[in-house]
Amino acid sequence: MVNLVQMIVSGIAVGSAYALMGLGMVLIYKASEVPNFVQGEMALAPVFISYLLMNSYGAPVWAAFAGALAFAMVLGCILEFAVLRRAKEPNVLGLIIITIGLEMILLGLVSWKFGADQRSLPFPISSYDSVMIGNIFISTLDLLTLVVALVIMTILFLFFRFSKLGVAMKATQQNETAARLMGIRTNRIKMVTWGISAMVGSVAGLLAAPVIMEPFMMWDPMLKGFAGAVVGGMTSLPGAVVGAYLVGVIEHLFGGYVSIEFKSVVAFVVIVIVLCVKPSGLLAKHYIKKV
Amino acid sequence: MGALLEVKNIETYYDLIYAVRGVSLSIEEGSITAILGNNGAGKSTILKTIMGLIDDQPDKGSIEFDGRRIDGKDTEAIVRMGISYVPEGREVFEELTVRENLLMGAYTRKNRKEVAGDFDRVYRYFPVLQQRQNQWAGTLSGGEQQMLAIGRAMMSRPRLLFLDEPSLGLSPILVQEIFRIITAIHAEGVTVLLVEQNARMALKISHTAMILENGRFVLKGPSAELMEDENVKEFYMGVRSQDSAKGYQRWKRKKVWR
Amino acid sequence: EVGVTDTEIHIGQWGPQTGPAAPWGAVARGTDAYFKMINAEGGIHGRKLVHHYFDDAYNPAKTVAGVKQLQEQEGMFAWVSGVGTATGLAVKDYLMENKIPWIGPSAGSRHWVEPPQKYLFNVYPFYMGDAQLLCQYAVETMGKKKIAIAFQNDDYGKQGVEGAEYQLKKAGLELAVKVPVNVADTDMIPHVMELKKAGADAVLLFVTPGHVARIIGTGKAMQFEPTWMSTSTCGDFPLMMAITKGLCKGLITASFGLAEPTGHVGEVQLLDNPVQKMVAKYKTDAFDKFAAKDERYGYTFLAGIGFAEPLVEAIRRCGKDLTREKLVKELENMKNFKGVLGRINYKPFDPKDPLCRLGQGEVFLQECTENGGSKILTDWVTTTYLPSKAE
Amino acid sequence: MTFFSVSSLSMVFGGLKALDDITFDVAQGEVFAIIGPNGAGKTTLFNCINCIYPPSSGAVVFKGVNLVGKKPDRVARAGIARTFQNIELFDRMNTMENIMVGRHLFMKTGLFRGGFMWGKRSFAGKEEQAHRRKVEEIIDLLELQVVRNSFVGALPYGTRKKIELGRALAAEPELLLLDEPCAGMNAEEKQDMVFWIKDIQDELGVTILLIEHDMSMVMDISDRILALNFGKTITIGTPDQVRCHPEVLKAYLGEDEQVQDATCDIQATDSDGKA
């Protein structure tokens, strides 16, 4: 019993990191309908920037983190402004390939600058301490990630639910031309969305880097976040979070009770099953095309 | 005082297709202008060009709204200046509710009270929309979507309203309804530019009308005059010498102009 | 001979410089600096070593492309090192069929010696040896009863399991639990829970340094702190200390060289023994002079030197008149050659005896100290080569 | 046996009854029109006949076979083809290929025979050509020659409607469902469309179900009319009966002068003044 609870708790803990990545992906998907493969690297670059700030310029931790977040915002905006917006007559697959290309560029730049060595990001909270609730452990860093993910999710959810801008973002995604006809500055909206998404992602990065920091570190969380977002329904923010937690918990339960080897793929199998029942994910409304 | 909208000799290309071939028009404040024309004549293209929806177009010519050049500006900016456009094929936000669609129409407006009032106004014009407030727009019937599109455009309180085939696919009663609403909107002081296939109705409510063919205007004039024109009668209003299709006569008169 | 001129000897090497395996890129860069050092010292019998290494991103298709291109267009005398099992296997047949010597593949795969190939000389000690010694030490010296293993789900990890099982069987024990780790896994909680559940008091970690860090860290967070033991792969203590933020103090790893335990069990200093002197020389003459300024002086870099030493030695022994056949002869005659690694021995070619191309079979143990230094726990121990079960 | 009949068909979307107990039947060779205000459920009715939506209850019987529960492609196989209100063409094919898709059911080429189409004497080659000829006939009939090789995505609306009609015709249906074929056309084009529909009925003997808002056209060509409102049947009858039905007038026609004029005086005159 303790074991089961422990697995669920730790599943939720790792799910939080996935959730942050998933939220970032959903944001961008909502704005531009692109499954964003550069999400991981948009988070990676700011993490290394914060490392650089601390290591080479001796910035204090908080300043380095603030710098990283600011950089993430700028990076996201720049990517949208300088690249994605320039796509001529884009189709979805073309945009996906562009994000893959950007992913390579950013990854290349980071590895070029920092080499392949593994490092560990200085962080005020030790990743090896843990909180014990009864017999259940949760590492302090995981707990922090969980809290941060929930806070960010709540803010984003409220924003989309109750602000006009949130609806405008949805409108932009569904029919950009029509959105422009409403006077919505779709370009600006998309740009800001990319910025915010990069920020959300880099929070995940900053919370993962204290353990191991290396150029490929965001790839796995990105995929899991993507998977979570898809299970939740690519257009639903709460969906992304629920999906990510689902992925985390399933992984842990499966790893604990069935087979650790298949732990990392079982989530995908479950996803396929979920999608067979609900083709647009758990929380997104399914919309039957009307002819 | 000059015209509200002054289009001078614009030319528009879709890649290699030469769709609008030198069109000028000027719209007086407070008028209803109708553009008639065959399929593919380029009516929609003119509107899209004015709205800045076609990249890098117009290729030539100038467009002035309220004395200011608007060609080359972003669509958003043009909309914010007070032009509203109801596109052909409705283009509602399919996965937003009716209410959210209308809210988006009022996106540029700051005054919440006024917006709330406008919601009521739209619902008064189109009571169906109120019933379907929380339904996704994509699941509305064609006519309902058309009403939504017009309602949405009105939410921004435009000075100039473009309507691209508003009666497309509407039932006769709704066609009359829509035209009544157009006149009502006009009565509130909105200038209207109307692209229509339903020539009879369009000519009836408009002051000026123009006929577009192959990207050029071939006929312009006060609507009342055009209504009397033989060619217009025959080709655009379906008034013809024989009784009906039941007569099985298949002859066609060649158009005289061009 | 191909790749040999009056003034030059062309040696090829592949290895990842990019991609997830890029940390192993230092191997090739180590070899490069080493060759430059030799050239700076006047080369070998008047010839300079020309080192051609390329990045294959750990993708065998690219390895084949690069090897064929270099071999056919530039002409390599021999190939040295080369990181990765799949990459090496993709070119093995090509090199062997064309009778091109290949010395010191840097991956511990039994494919190198099963069946032995005339032109392929292994240097890297196999991981089952690490496991044997670690288990032996844990059981005999430390008195551990429950030994578990977390192993990477591939050749590397499987060898560890086999070695550990072999050794424990001798002591009448069994592995408490075997936990597989996929290379892509980042979250180690289920793995550690499994280890904890089994109540292991010593855990062998046959995984990458990153995973070692994650597992030890996760263990700490879950208040599970057995004796952690690992392989030579994770023996770069300064690196390990950095990525675990000091947590890996007390980690015991096997080592196949770069330090000389003989007679000096205890804290390592710059001792008055030949290996330490050599390592010091490589630091000043190869690393300081020829490595890129952002290169890290670490285990991987030095390993790149270590794998190439037998080749250089054999070329030296060949004398002025250098041919591939002669090189093979000289290598076969190598007995107890001592570079920075353990003793290296080859035997005349015997298609049935893997040991004739095994090279090094000894390891020793070291423990990570407070400041990332190492404390030597055992002397060199010769381990048993376990042939793979299938064959 | 009736040729085609719909009996107590209902369709519910969430809480909305889009179709409520619809019953009617159509005789072979008839032009049967369906009118009704927007949102009355006309398109939904077509979708149910096509089995794109599964009806909540009721039956659709075509030549003695109940279609309900079948897949749309089975319905097509049974001999029903249709056009769509919001044109559903294959945008990145040219006109000819679009119409060729209509021949799908008649072609026997599979993956292998298709893949091994080595020249025009192979099985697939011969079949292609035979069907191309058929398609040519349709292109000629609908006067689509000019656009034969252009991609349909950018063609004018009216042309695309014609291509859709051509595609449906290519399937050689016995029952043809036309969803607002004349929407967005001017009077002249409408007139052409009327002729074609007539030709299709007379020369090809196809039974036609027609949704249309242009009353003069509906009155012209239909043999019988079904009027719907809010998913319920108002009336079924001949054009003259329906035209005068008070509820139809109230819910649908309004004071459409064209139709009312037609009742008293066939020559449509232009009433002046602005509404």
Added chain:
Amino acid sequence: MPGSPGHLHSFSYGILLMDMKRNYYEDVEIFSSGAVVFWFVVLGCFLAAFPFLCKHYNYNYYIYVANYIAIQIIVVVGLNMLVGFTGQISLGHAGFYAVGAYGTITLMTEAHLPFLAALVLAALIAGLLGFLLGLPALRLEGPYLAIATLGFGLTITQVIGKIELLGGRQGLNAPDLVVFGRELKTDQDFYFLAVPIAVLLVLFARNVIKTKVGRAFIAIRDADIAAETMGINLVFYKTLAFAVSAFYAGIAGGLYAFVLGFIDPELFSLFLSIMFLTMAVVGGLGSIMGPIAGALVLGWVDLELRNILSIPYLGDWLRSLSSSYFSLTGVSNIQFIVFGVILVSIMLFEPLGIYGIWIRAKKYWKTWPF
């Protein structure tokens, strides 16, 4: 992912229009005109002479490159049937590739089938798996389908890694390659196996696309409901598309196993699937030439980029740049950057990919000097 045009959405028809045919018997022929016959013969001769030319000029290495690219062409042409023509996305093609590779080897070593039989059988197994994967895929689209197929790709390698018969995680050696009693040892031998297979499969794909099945695929992509009402069985054709493209990947995988001589599960990673998709899209979806161009260009660039630092001047410049602003140990990552820049710039400049550029060039040529 079919892009729904919408009325306001402008398309690249303008370009495509230029490539239109004038005579409808052309389509039925393999060669639509004399000029095409001519070029085809030239191409054939070139392909036949290529290895000898390479040998003659001592560039044997390029025979290997050609083999490798031919294999990739097979996968990408197959993938394009699915992605480009049927409008489904797959991020799991490395999985089918793996099935082909493992299947061929195992059928040869365990069932003692001759190579070609094993190859086809393995590809059929891949096709069957494709069909099975196609079933859940029926209801999915866009990112949902992407994730489902991605999951398939990851799972299949895990499963293979678990099966000892398939060598588990340690991998599997390919047996000797014997075709019709002749042992193929050199790259040149292999060339005359792989390239004809590639040519055959490309022609097959081209014919399929030109006929009923292909039209059904395209119809499903552009408007699935309309396609259904025209009598196209969605279930059948969607799964068929999956099966066919998986079959292609299977054949390619079987050949790939013999190019490398050794396979392990790690080879068939997600990166490979992404690479295939990239080649298809960058080459130009929805055409036959596109994927070929994509596989050719990107495949070659991917192989050759490792030499970027040996380019005279550029290499030195990059190194000096690295030592002052970046790191020298990471300098090889320039490859990533260059590859990424190539992808991004092709897609930005031309949404139809390399094929689009080709058509533009052709159009320019035809209408030159206007």
